[in-house]
Amino acid sequence: MKTRAKCDGFFLPVVVACLLVVGIIVGGALRYFSSATRSADAYLAASKCRLSAQTALEQTNAEVFQNFNAYYQTTPSMRDPLLWFNTYSETSVGAAAKPYVFMREEGINGCSVTVRLTDLTRSQALAIRQFARLTLQATATCDSGIGITVSRRIEETVEFAMRRSPVFNYAYFVNNYGWFQGGGVTANGDIRANGDMLLDGQSRVNGNVYAAVNDELGAEGVITSTARSRSRASYWAENDPRARPTSPTSVDGPVWAMGYEGESDLRPMEEPVNMPFLGDLDIYRELAENHGATIRQKGQVLVDACYSGPGPSGVSDGADAGCLVLDGTSNPVIIDGPVVIEGDVVIKGEIKGQGAIYAGRNIYIVGDVVYDKPPEWPKPDTKPDQTVQNNSGKDMIGLAAKGNIVLGDYTSPSWMSNVRSYITPPFVNAYSCDPTDSSIGYDTVFPGDYTAPDGGRKVEYSYNRKTKKWEATGLSDRRYYQSSVGDRVIHQESQDNAITRIDAILYNNHAVMGTVGACRINGAMICRDEGIIYNGSVRFNWDIRLGAQSPDGINFYIILPLSPVRPQVIAWQEVQIDNA
Numbered sequence: 346m347k348t349r350a351k352c353d354g355f356f357l358p359v360v361v362a363c364l365l366v367v368g369i370i371v372g373g374a375l376r377y378f379s380s381a382t383r384s385a386d387a388y389l390a391a392s393k394c395r396l397s398a399q400t401a402l403e404q405t406n407a408e409v410f411q412n413f414n415a416y417y418q419t420t421p422s423m424r425d426p427l428l429w430f431n432t433y434s435e436t437s438v439g440a441a442a443k444p445y446v447f448m449r450e451e452g453i454n455g456c457s458v459t460v461r462l463t464d465l466t467r468s469q470a471l472a473i474r475q476f477a478r479l480t481l482q483a484t485a486t487c488d489s490g491i492g493i494t495v496s497r498r499i500e501e502t503v504e505f506a507m508r509r510s511p512v513f514n515y516a517y518f519v520n521n522y523g524w525f526q527g528g529g530v531t532a533n534g535d536i537r538a539n540g541d542m543l544l545d546g547q548s549r550v551n552g553n554v555y556a557a558v559n560d561e562l563g564a565e566g567v568i569t570s571t572a573r574s575r576s577r578a579s580y581w582a583e584n585d586p587r588a589r590p591t592s593p594t595s596v597d598g599p600v601w602a603m604g605y606e607g608e609s610d611l612r613p614m615e616e617p618v619n620m621p622f623l624g625d626l627d628i629y630r631e632l633a634e635n636h637g638a639t640i641r642q643k644g645q646v647l648v649d650a651c652y653s654g655p656g657p658s659g660v661s662d663g664a665d666a667g668c669l670v671l672d673g674t675s676n677p678v679i680i681d682g683p684v685v686i687e688g689d690v691v692i693k694g695e696i697k698g699q700g701a702i703y704a705g706r707n708i709y710i711v712g713d714v715v716y717d718k719p720p721e722w723p724k725p726d727t728k729p730d731q732t733v734q735n736n737s738g739k740d741m742i743g744l745a746a747k748g749n750i751v752l753g754d755y756t757s758p759s760w761m762s763n764v765r766s767y768i769t770p771p772f773v774n775a776y777s778c779d780p781t782d783s784s785i786g787y788d789t790v791f792p793g794d795y796t797a798p799d800g801g802r803k804v805e806y807s808y809n810r811k812t813k814k815w816e817a818t819g820l821s822d823r824r825y826y827q828s829s830v831g832d833r834v835i836h837q838e839s840q841d842n843a844i845t846r847i848d849a850i851l852y853n854n855h856a857v858m859g860t861v862g863a864c865r866i867n868g869a870m871i872c873r874d875e876g877i878i879y880n881g882s883v884r885f886n887w888d889i890r891l892g893a894q895s896p897d898g899i900n901f902y903i904i905l906p907l908s909p910v911r912p913q914v915i916a917w918q919e920v921q922i923d924n925a
Contacts, residue, residue, distance in 0.1 A: 516887035534887025577607030595725035638682030701743030712840035752859025754839035767876030804831035
C-alpha cells in the first residue's frame, strides 16, 4: 500500500505567488497605461503648440504683406517702397505711420502664442531683385491637462519682395474695359482687363481670358465672348515664329510653364491686378547712370543714360526741350539698358539691344518698329531648352511712357475721326492719377478726355521761302495726345503707309491710342485705356521671355515696373521644445 502525499502547505504559496505576479503585471500595465496616457497628452499638446506657432507665423506673414501692400498701393511712386521695412523692432515692423504690430500673448487653439522679429535684412534699393527678409520666431505654450506645460518655438525667414509686375504676364492688359472687335483681332497669349471684356465672334484668343470686378468702373467682371481658339495642332500648323511655344512643346516634348495648352479658358469675376504707375523717374535715372545705359546709332552716342537736351526745333529751352526723334529706318537704333528721355519720344525703324526707354511724357510710334534680331519659337519644338538659349541674347526693348503711347500720324484728319470716340468719355472713364504726372497735365483725377488741352505748349512751324526750310516760329496750346515737338515734326516723320509691325513691350500710365494697318504687336501691351483702330487685322504675340514662371523668362536689364509679390519662406527650423 502507498501512503497519500501531503501538499496542503505547497498550494498556498503558489497561489500567493501567482497573485503577486498578476499584481505586478497589472500594476505595470496601469503604470504603463498611465505613462502612455501622459506621454500621449504631452505629445498632443506639443503637436498643438507646433500647429499654433505655425498658424501664428502664417497669420503674421499674411498681415505684414497686407499692410505693406496697402502702403504700396497708396504710395506707388515711391523710389524705394521697401523702405517701409526699415522701421522695425521685436514687436512691430513697417513705416511708423502704418506699422504691423506683432501678436503678443494671443490665444490660438488654446495655446498662448507670441511672435517676435529677431532679424531683418534688405537688398540694395536699385537691385534688379529687391527684397526684405524677416526672421520671425513664434513661441506657443499650453497645458497638457495633466500638469505638464509644453512649449515649442519655430523660427522662419520670410522674403517680402518686389518683382516685375504680373501685368507683364499678358499679351494684352488694360486697366479699363477690354475689347476685341472688328472681326480681326488675335491674341497669342493670355489677355486681361481690370473690368469687363467684350470679344466678338471673329476674334481668336489662344490663351486665357480674364475680367475683373471693378467697383470704380461699375464693372462686374463679365466676359461677353464668342471668340474662338486654335487647337494645339492648328496652332503649330499656323507656324507663327513670334507666337509663344505650346505646352507640351511637341508631341512627346516637355510640359512648358506658361506655354499655350491648346484651349482658352474664360475666367470672369477675378480680382483686379494692380497696374503700377511709372512714378518719379529719379529711380530710372539712377539705374541708367549706374548701368551706363546708352542709345547709339552709327557709332555715335545719342543718349548717355538720360536726355534733356534740345528737341527737334534746336532751341535749347524750347517747348520741345528733352524730346528726341529716333529714326532707325536706315541704321538701327541700339539701346543698352534703361535710358530716360525727359520729354516726348518719336520712334520708328529698326531697333536692337536689350533695354528700355522711359519717356517723361508721350511716345509716338510713327512707323514700323522692328527688332534687328527677334526671338523665334519653332512649332512643334523638340529642343525647347536650345530655343531658350538661342533667344536669351535676342533683342528685347521696353517703351514706357508716363503719358500716352500714340500710334500713327495724328495730324491726319482721318486719324482723329477714327480714334476720337475711343479716347473721350463716355468710352473713357475718369480715373485717379499718379501725383508725379501733374507736371504733364494729369491732376488728381483725369476726366477721361485725351483730346482736351493739357496745359502744356507745342512748337509751331512755318515755311521760310528764303531758306526753303521749316522753322520754329511760335507756340500753341498742346493737347494730351499731341507732342511738344509740334504737328509738323510728327507729320514729317510718319511713314506714308500704315504701321504693320511693332516689336516692343508697350507700357504707359494712361492710354495707347491711334491707327495701324494689318499690324502685329510682338511683345506685350499694358495700358489704362486702349483706343486702337486697325485696318484688316491686329495680332498680339506675347513675348514669353516676360513670363514670371516661364523657362524662357530671363532677368533682362529692362527694369520694368515692379509690384509686391506674396511672401516666400526661405528658411525654417524648430529651435525649442520644452516639456516641464
